[in-house]
Amino acid sequence: MDIDQLKYFQSVAETKSFTEAAARMNLSQPALSRSIQRLEEEFGQPFFERKPRCVELTDAGLLFQRSATQILRIVEDAKAEISDDGETGKIRVGAIPTIAPYFLPDLLRQFSDEFPRSHLIVHENTTDELLKRIKQGEIDLAILAEPITEKYVEVKPLLEEELYLLLPPQHALCEKKRIRLEDVEEESFVMLDEAHCLSENIHSFCRQRSILPVAVERANQLATVQELVSLSHGISMIPAMARRLDRSKRRVYRSFTKPRPSRTLVCVTNPYRFQSRLFREFRERLCSYARSFGEG
Structure with missing residues (x-):
């Protein structure tokens, strides 16, 4: 098992399609299928149930997905920490629908202008789903509204x-x-x-x-x-x-x-994940932007 196999597995799990996953990973479908098959043979369990129009994770696949997600996040954090130059990198920002279209556009535009080599990705969803993604490391920061009762997250008023x-x-x-x-x-x-x-x-x-x-x-x-x-x-x-x-x-x-x-709008982060210099820059500008936004 190697990191590429984990990435291929995650891509199929997310798209529920070998065809879409292969296109996303810039790989031929037969090569992707062989990689998944070797992974399943190594663990002695089928991870996907092949259906006529899609594929679904089996019980074994669901268990493996949790571990695969954690491993890939650890690798991603390690890469970010090693190459932490404060200017390049990916920041995944979550926001609820009653905030995202009104609050985020100018903030994202200002940050992208100041850090043109950064890559900002927005995830819009409900509070419960975003908190789940924060804890799993799928997003770096979420802009939500109180009350936040979730444990093991850091909540900062905006x-x-x-x-x-x-x-x-x-x-x-x-x-x-x-x-x-x-x-x-x-x-x-x-x-x-x-x-x-x-x-x-x-x-x-x-x-x-x-x-x-x-x-x-x-x-x-x-x-x-x-x-x-x-x-x-x-x-x-x-x-x-x-x-x-x-x-x-x-x-x-x-x-x-x-x-x-x-x-009350708040910024929610996972204090147990590595926080890059670029991430800290974004969080600082988020707090500053929120102060001026509230005064406007």
Whole structure:
């Protein structure tokens, strides 16, 4: 068994296709198949179940994948540590969907301009999935929203941002400049799917004040929530960063009276992994960017 075989195995496991994996690894399909076959013969177990349109990991394959992932991460960390020049390298950044499109673009552009030999890769997913990838070493850093209850990760606050009330322009509450939470107690809400932590942020704030928002519709993207509110499907709460980029005149935003609902953005890393000079540079600029972003 060698490192290349582990990489080939991982590629097939990720793509679920020998054809796609071979193309990704710039290898002929017969050569890839022979490499996997030798690996399976060495361990005396089939790692893949060949199906008509795809391949799936067997139980033995799932066990081997965990070890293969750890070995490849160790090798990758060793290479990064040896060739740590502070200018070249790969940084894998995770972010939840209610942060990534609003917060990341300018940050990534600024960092790429300053470090043109770096390679930034963005993974957008839910909080639970990103925390899992942080612990497994599949991403280097995640930008999430509190609360973070996962153990054995490092959590650093970045900024706190207000959650605004979102209304259709003809709604009666548009006449008010400041809204009390009690004013929306009987209103119907358009919310994000429960997998998104923003929904829990809203529910948590309301529960503390003995109010439970009633969701009549759920969506997977903030842009969809905004459009549904524009069509008078209900009202909602939207983070300040999403409001900042909204140029539509078909929606109205209002602040609540104090205490205002808010969420805290955090940077989550794995303290047990090697952190290159380039990674530390990115984290430092992330914190600086977050401070200026919060003041903007």
